[in-house]
Amino acid sequence: MAGAGGEGEVIKVLGGWPSPFVMRARIALNIKGREYELVEEKFGSKSELLLKSNPVYKKIPVLLHGDRPVCESIIIVQYTDRPSFPPTPTTAPSPASGPSTSTTSGSLPWAEL
Numbered sequence: 366m367a368g369a370g371g372e373g374e375v376i377k378v379l380g381g382w383p384s385p386f387v388m389r390a391r392i393a394l395n396i397k398g399r400e401y402e403l404v405e406e407k408f409g410s411k412s413e414l415l416l417k418s419n420p421v422y423k424k425i426p427v428l429l430h431g432d433r434p435v436c437e438s439i440i441i442v443q444y445t446d447r448p449s450f451p452p453t454p455t456t457a458p459s460p461a462s463g464p465s466t467s468t469t470s471g472s473l474p475w476a477e478l
């Protein structure tokens with residue numbers, strides 16, 4: 366599929382500080398171990414990219430997986446939990462790194478505590 370889905374796809378989050386909805390999406394990405402670029406929206410104005418990516422509500426956060434926009438923070442959390450949305454390979458622990466605390470098996474890190 367063009368525009369999204371591959372491990373090498375660039376992930377961007379259209380967001381800004383302080384937004385609890387943006388934080389929700391970023392926390393999910395951090396737990397997943399997925400690297401991403403935060404594209405900061407300026408308070409009081411909306412970028413062309415935001416208007417194009419979230420034309421109905423025009424709100425942050427929006428996750429861009431390649432060209433695919435994912436809107437609504439709770440939907441972003443669910444999206445990051447899909448098996449087709451793996452952690453960034455460089456952040457995945459090697460098999461020799463001891464007991465697993467990774468999310469690569471699909472389990473949640475705190476479930477192993």
Ligand SMILES: N[C@@H](CCC(=O)N[C@@H](CS)C(=O)NCC(=O)O)C(=O)O
Pocket residue numbers: 383384385386387423424425426436437438439
């Ligand atoms: N239900 C949305 C709420 C998002 C939201 O309200 N974002 C605020 C920032 S905290 C926003 O973009 N406000 C700008 C506006 O309403 O025009 C979500 O969970 O993502």
